[in-house]
Amino acid sequence: MSKIRVAVVGCGSISKYRHIPEYAANENVELVAFCDPVVERAQKYADEYGAKAYTNYEDMLSELKPDAVSVCTPNYLHAAVAIAAANAGAHVLVEKPMASTDEEAAAMIEAASKNGVYLMVGHNQRFMPPHVKAKEILQKGELGKVLSFRTSFGHPGPESWSIDGRESWFFRKEEAVMGAMGDLGVHKSDLIRYLLDDEVAQVSAFIDTIDKKGTDVDDNAVVLLRMKSGAIGTLVASWTYYKGEDNGTLIWCQNGLIKIGTHPEDQIIVELRNGTVERYNVGAIATNDKQETSGVINAFITSIVTNTPPSITGEEGRKSLEVILAAFEAQATGKVISL
Template structure:
C-alpha cells in the first residue's frame, strides 16, 4: 500500500482525501491542518488514522507521499521538509509565487531523489487530452494560435475563497490556463504582454483584480491569448466558463468543457447559479453513487501510480517553475504596460 498524508483540509484538500480514500492502492494515513477541528472532521470521514497541526510531526510518520493543498504562498517549507524526509510530493498549483521558492523546491526534490508533481489536472481533462493527442499526431500541423478562456463567477472570490484578497484570478485560474496552453502548444514561450482591470470585486469587498488578458508569444511565431476573470455573474448557468480554440496549419479544434449542455436544468433551484447551477459539473468532480469521479481524481491517481511504478510524473516541478515565471512576467507587464521578454 502507498501510505499518504494530506496537508490542508480545505475545499480541495477534501477532494484529495476522497480520491485517496477510494483508491485501492492507497492508505490515507494522516491529515494536517492548522484547524484541528477541520482536520479531525476530514480524517473521520475518509479514514485517516492520525491528525496533526504540525507538519514536522506528521513528517515523522513513514509516508510514501503527501499532497500539499495549502494556499498559494504556503507550499515551499512543507515541500522542502517532505523531500528531505524522502517523501514524494504532489503540490497544488501554482508551485510557488516566487522563482526562488520554485528553485528551492525543485533542488530539494532532485537532491532527495523524490518526485515533485504539480497538480495540473487539466492535462487529464478529456477534451484537452484529445486535443493534445491530435496535435501530437500532427493532425493540425503547426499550431499557430490558441485562445483559452478560464473564468469563474463572483461566487469564487466572494464566498468560496476566504483568502481571495491575498491572491488573484491569475494565480488561481491563470496558472491552469497558462500551463494547459503551453502543454498544448509544445513550444518555448518567448514574450508576455498582459493587461488587468480592477474595480468590480473591490466594490464587493475583495481587494483583487477582476480580470487579466494575457498574450504569450512562442518560438516560431505562434501566439496565445488567455482570458481569466472572477466577475462572471452569480446567476450564470455554470460556476466555470472554460473555452479553448486551437488553430493550426491543417485544421482547428474547438473545446467547450463547461457549456456542453449534457445536462441542463431550469427550475427555482437553479435560478441563482452555483451551488445549484443550471449546467452542473459533469467532468471535473462529479459524484456518482457517492463515488468521486472526474478528471481531478485522475491526476491524483497518476501521482499514486508514479510512486508505485517508479515512473516520473507527467507534470513536474520544472513545469511549475515555467508557470510561475509566466505569471510574474504577466504581472510585470500589467504594471508597466510593456511586453516582457523571457530569458
C-alpha cells in the same frame, strides 16, 4: 506490496472534492494523516479514515514520516510545506500555482532532487479527456501549423467553491499572493504549453481587480502570449463570469480550427477548411459544479508505485508559473516581457 502512506496538508475544498476521495479510492493508498490549522477539519477526516489529525505539518512529518504528502494549503505556504515534506523523505504533490515566486519553485525542485523524491504539480487540465484528445489531434498534423489561439478560464469566483466562502484565503493577498491568475490563469498557461508542445517566448498583460469588493487580489486578466513557434494568442482568467463557468480553448491552424470545451456535448469540434466537421464526445472537463475524477492523484500514486518520474514535474510547474509571474511584471511595467 505495502500501501503508500499519504498525508494531506490543508483540509479545504480541493482536499474535500479531489485529493481525499481520490486517494481513498486508490487501492495502493493508506491515508495516515490530515493536517489543518482548524483542528476540527483535520479531525473529521482522521476519524473517517482511521488516521491522525494535526495542526502543525512539521510535527506530523517528524512523527509519522509519511511516504507521500499532498500540499493543499493557501498559495503562500506551498513552498515551505513541500520543501519540509521532501526533506522528511516524502514524495510531494503540490497544488497549483506550485509557488509564489520563481525562487521558491527552484528551491522546491532542488529539495526534491536532493532527497531523491518526486515532486508533482497538480495541473489537472492535462488529464481531462478533451485536452488529451485535442493534443492527439494536433500532433497528427492534419490541421497544419498552429497560428493563433484563445484560451479562457472564468467562473464567478471562489466564494461558492472555497470552504470559507467570502472569508476565504483566496481573497487575502498575503496568503493568496495572486487571485484569478493563480487560481485559473496558471491552469491555462500550463494547458497551452501542453497542447501546443511549445514554450512561451513573450508576455504582455492587463491584470486588475475590477469588481470584487474588499480584496486587492486580481479578479480579471487578459494576457497576450507569443510562443517560441511564432504562434500568438490570448489567455484569459476571470473571477467575474457571474453567468457561469468557461473553460474553453480555440486553436486556429493552417488547415482549420479546433474548439475545446465550447459545446455541452461535443467537447471537441474540428472544423476543417474543406468544410468537414468532426465532433468528439470524449468525456467532460471538470467544473466546480460538476466534479470529475481529476486523474492527478492516480498519476501521482502510479509514479511512486512504478518508480517513474511524474509527467507534471516541478520543472513543468515552474515554467507554467513563470508565464503568470511574467504577466504580473508586464502589468506592473507596461512592457512586453521576454522569457
